[in-house]
Amino acid sequence: MRPAARLCLSSILTPLRNPTTTKTIPTTTAASVTRAFHTTPITTAKVVPVYGTGPPPRAPEPSAEFVAEERAEREERLARRRRQAELLRHAGGIQGLRRDAHAHAHAQTQGQTKEQHGKKSSGLKRRFWKDVSVKEVDGSLEIHLDSRPLRHPTTKAIIRLPLTKPHLAHALALEWDSLTSAQQATKQHLIPLTSLICRALDIANSPTPEATRTEITTTLLRYLDTDSLLCFAPVDPDHDPSSSSPHLRELQEQAYESTTRYLTTHAWPGISIIPVLDGTALLPVPQSPGTREVIQAWVMGLSPFELAGLERATLAGKSLLAAARLIVEWSEEGAGKSKAASTGYQNQEKGEGNGGKFGVEEASRAVSLEVDWQTGRWGEVEDTHDVQKEDVRRQFGSTVLLVSGQGTKTKSG
Structure with missing residues (x-):
């Protein structure tokens, strides 16, 4: 900011004081009669002490009614x-x-x-x-x-x-x-269990049972095209196969092979189930001819409790295969399960070391492989990923409770 302009007023003040004289004021006295155009006084800073000395006020106490x-x-x-x-x-x-x-x-x-x-x-x-x-x-x-x-x-x-x-x-x-x-x-x-039981009772007492079953089956078969167990991650060329931590692709292949082998042995014999999204594919690959028809006939033949449980588990895990395995494993009504094939499969699975069990924890891990793998690398969002995991477990647990019973065929050995 430029300083205030100062003007010598000697030539102006002298004629006013002595209009008849022609005496010139010395230059040395000109500074004493100069004046700045800026007339605003300068305000100095005032240091204010801290107010409110002493202890802070007491916190408000709740009323007796609130405490009671x-x-x-x-x-x-x-x-x-x-x-x-x-x-x-x-x-x-x-x-x-x-x-x-x-x-x-x-x-x-x-x-x-x-x-x-x-x-x-x-x-x-x-x-x-x-x-x-x-x-x-x-x-x-x-x-x-x-x-x-x-x-x-x-x-x-x-x-x-x-x-x-x-x-x-x-x-x-x-x-x-x-x-x-x-x-x-x-x-x-x-009341999720109440709603699930009422859904099963509605299916059983539907005035148009064929239309109700067809509608549910059509909805569930859509998940076969984007099943969580049939979508694979791309192969990582930088991954070392000998490392202790498996790649996401390897985990997905293990879950896919275990579940499809079980279902094609017990529920859907004679068919093959292929991955729908492999690597960098953008559009799902359709299943082999006849696969969809076999699965559709199996779903249409389920009991009301089994059908309601299959619907709940499929919507929760976004996987028809994982839901179908839960139903076949735990249903007291069999769900089309072959006893002879079941015994052979259990012996094979026991030889592999996992006892052939597929419960709530196994199903929730199978449908959440990618989420678990990503959160293991980058961390999970609080109140989001953890809540989702518990919700999937709750939905699968209600499905197991719905279809199981004292008439369930227990696993031998």
């Missing part, structure tokens, strides 16, 4: 977890579940009394049942909320399960016992 409400909710949550643990411990028998429900009735009543003193809630914020039990009624298993049987949310029909599925019945009872309010029962993500 938190204590009541904590005690109710603890009592509910204890009941759930006991329910799981005695899930082997229906009579044990009845004794458990009566043993904890008094403790639950006390917890609800404390809750009423601690807070005021509406009917939707608090569940209307106290005990959840499994009862055998007219040759089937029913879940009772106190004295009320559990009903289908749409048809209002009583949900009845076969006597050969006590584990499914107790898991359903545990799901409803974990709810804390009636409003939670309207949210599908909180």
